[in-house]
Structure formats: structure tokens, C-alpha cells
Amino acid sequence: MNKGSISELVLKRSVLKHVRRDKDVVINGAAIGNDASLIKIDDNEILTASGYADSFEIGSGATDKTEISVMDMAFIRACNNIYASGGSPVTAEITVTLGASKREGCIRKMMHDIVVYAAEKGISIIGGDTKISGALKDDAVTVSVRVIGKKVYETDKIKAGDRLIICRNAGSYGASNLVTEHRDRLSGKLPESYLDEAIIKDKEYFDISSLSAAAYGSGAKYVHDISFGGIYTAIYQSTDRASLGVKVIHENIPIDQKTIEISEALGINPYLLCGTGGLIAVCSPEHEEEVLKNLSAMLYQKEGINPGDDISGICHPEVKSAGEYTKEKLRYITSEVYKINRVIDLPDGDSIFI
Numbered sequence: 001m002n003k004g005s006i007s008e009l010v011l012k013r014s015v016l017k018h019v020r021r022d023k024d025v026v027i028n029g030a031a032i033g034n035d036a037s038l039i040k041i042d043d044n045e046i047l048t049a050s051g052y053a054d055s056f057e058i059g060s061g062a063t064d065k066t067e068i069s070v071m072d073m074a075f076i077r078a079c080n081n082i083y084a085s086g087g088s089p090v091t092a093e094i095t096v097t098l099g100a101s102k103r104e105g106c107i108r109k110m111m112h113d114i115v116v117y118a119a120e121k122g123i124s125i126i127g128g129d130t131k132i133s134g135a136l137k138d139d140a141v142t143v144s145v146r147v148i149g150k151k152v153y154e155t156d157k158i159k160a161g162d163r164l165i166i167c168r169n170a171g172s173y174g175a176s177n178l179v180t181e182h183r184d185r186l187s188g189k190l191p192e193s194y195l196d197e198a199i200i201k202d203k204e205y206f207d208i209s210s211l212s213a214a215a216y217g218s219g220a221k222y223v224h225d226i227s228f229g230g231i232y233t234a235i236y237q238s239t240d241r242a243s244l245g246v247k248v249i250h251e252n253i254p255i256d257q258k259t260i261e262i263s264e265a266l267g268i269n270p271y272l273l274c275g276t277g278g279l280i281a282v283c284s285p286e287h288e289e290e291v292l293k294n295l296s297a298m299l300y301q302k303e304g305i306n307p308g309d310d311i312s313g314i315c316h317p318e319v320k321s322a323g324e325y326t327k328e329k330l331r332y333i334t335s336e337v338y339k340i341n342r343v344i345d346l347p348d349g350d351s352i353f354i
Helices: 008-018 070-084 104-120 172-181 192-198 209-217 230-242 257-266 285-302
Strands: 026-028 037-041 044-054 087-098 124-132 141-151 163-167 222-226 245-249 278-283 319-326 331-335 340-343
Touching: 008 230, 044 070, 070 087, 070 104, 070 141, 070 209, 070 222, 087 104, 104 124, 163 209, 163 230, 163 285, 172 192, 172 257, 192 257, 209 222, 209 278, 209 285, 222 230, 230 245, 230 278, 230 319, 230 331, 278 285, 285 319
Parallel strands: 087 124, 245 331
Antiparallel strands: 026 037, 037 044, 044 141, 087 141, 163 278, 163 319, 222 278, 245 319, 331 340
16 A cells, blocks of 8 residues: 555445444544534534644654654644644644664654644643653654544535635645655755755645634635545545545645756655645635635735735635536546546545655
8 A cells, every 4th residue: 555644445444334333422433524523512512623744754753854743733633623623722632653772852852842833722632651662773763642622613414516715725735755765866956045945844835724714704614624645635625524536736736846847856646745734724705806815815925925904806826616516427637738537536545655
């Protein structure tokens, strides 16, 4: 099997097929396209989600060259799953597995940093598990985070005719990761300053809390964070959840030219690159303009830019209405400009694991 998230085919037939749903407890459980599970205990509705990262992805061990640790990324991904599901994280449990050669200072620094970060987000760390394992390479680290949250926004079913909106450039995290891990292969092919610009050093970039709130607050009925497998996988998963197809306009998928050139230099597909920090939002045609406007305003705000009180018509370049959901269950990318007409293949792995 390919590295990254397990393929949709294997997930369906060997994982989800065996999961039984207790209708008295589970409101919205394990399924493709679900970022979090919604359960009911007594009269309380609770969201629960997980996130994962390891040192094979962030290759230099506990912390990559951006000073964003394995634990940071797992924590952010777990929280993003709650935000995308219309919730707000409340508590987190962290499970860490270390190779035998890792020193105490490694776990100490990661825990110190994540406790500070969680406190800033108003999230309490309530437990977890820490182990040294002989099953891992000596210098390996894996982190899994389980987050519990409360429901804030209501979600709804995607319908034919609903609009697909993409927020954030596709594959930016993956491109940043590729530069830090494969600099030797890229140097000489692309300018060093160009490569430096592709590296994301601020972990706030990856937090989708404000973007998700802006989307739901504008009338979005579904939000899905972009992670392993990239934008194509996120789109595919949304159609699987809805039992619909989708028509996507290729040039309306936001992507940075640096990501394209880095991917070309390494022979991979940029649209299958991990996109942590991005999201897709689905809304009715009536809410499309408002969602675009408010997502744009939030991105400008995160960048410290004030485009003025009236930003109608000033869409952020990383926010695009990219397509429409269809009754016909085909998932395809089309472009009259570039003469493209191709289907989105069944997701299987991620291009960052080259």
C-alpha cells in the first residue's frame, strides 16, 4: 500500500465495513468525508476527532526545519477536524511513541510547546500515553491526538447544484515539506530564494478555526479540511459523503506557482500534496457570494491586510468558487483554457511520501 492515508477502497472494505453504529449514541459516525464523530451522551452532543503525524513526514525527528514539531502537527490536525465539523475543541489527549534512541529532552520540549499552544487556544490537555517502542526505528517519533469538542454550527446535506469553494492554495504544506526534506534534489533546479519562500514557518497558517467559522457563519453547509492526499482527495471525499458527483474548473483551483514548479522538479502531482491549513466549503448558490466574501476577509485579516470595509468583489486570490456538485456521480476536472477533461481517481496515499 502507498504511504499516507489508506486508500478509499481499502478503507471501505477492510475498515468501515466492520464498524457498527449504535444509533442510541452515535449521531454521525465513522464515514468517508466525516472529519469528526458526533455522539450523544444523555442530553449532551459531543464531537470527537483525531489527528496524526510522525517523523517520517517531518523527517529530521521531533521537529522539522521550521521548528514545527510532530506533536504540533498532530494537535493542529485533530483540532482542524473539530473546526471543520462545526465545533470548538475543549480537551485533548496525546499519545506519543518514541524510538529507543530518543532522549528525554525531545519529549520535554514538545510537551512544553504544546501545552503553551493549547492554552492559547483555550484547550485543556487531560491525558494521554507515552511509550518507548522497539517496533519503531530508534530515532522515530509518532504522535496521535484525540480531541473532544462542543457543537457550534449546524451542518447539512450537500445537494446537486451546491457550490464547491476552496480556501488556501493547494498543496502549500506539501511543497514546504518537500523543500525541507528534499532540498538537495531541488537545489540547482530552482533558485534558493525561491525555495526559501515556499517554506511555511508559522504554525498559525495551519489552524483553520477562523476560516471554518467564517464559512459556517456565511451559510456554508459543509466544511472539510484538506490534509493527506491533497485537494483532489478532499473533493473526492466530499462527493463520497454526499453520494454525488462534481464538476471542477481546473483554473479555479488556487495553487501557488512555486508548488507547481517544486512538484514538477520532483515528478509528482501537486494536487495530491498534503494541504494542511486549507479547506473546502460547500454552500447553496444563494450563499456563494457571502461565503467567498467572508473567507476572503478572514484571510486578509490573518495576513494583516485591511482591504476596507466594503470588500465586495475583492476576492482573496486563495479563495475560489471551483465547481458544482452534480446528480451524475462523476468526479471530473475540466478546463476549456487548458483543454483538460479528466476524472479524479480513487484517493491512495500522498505525494509528499516520495
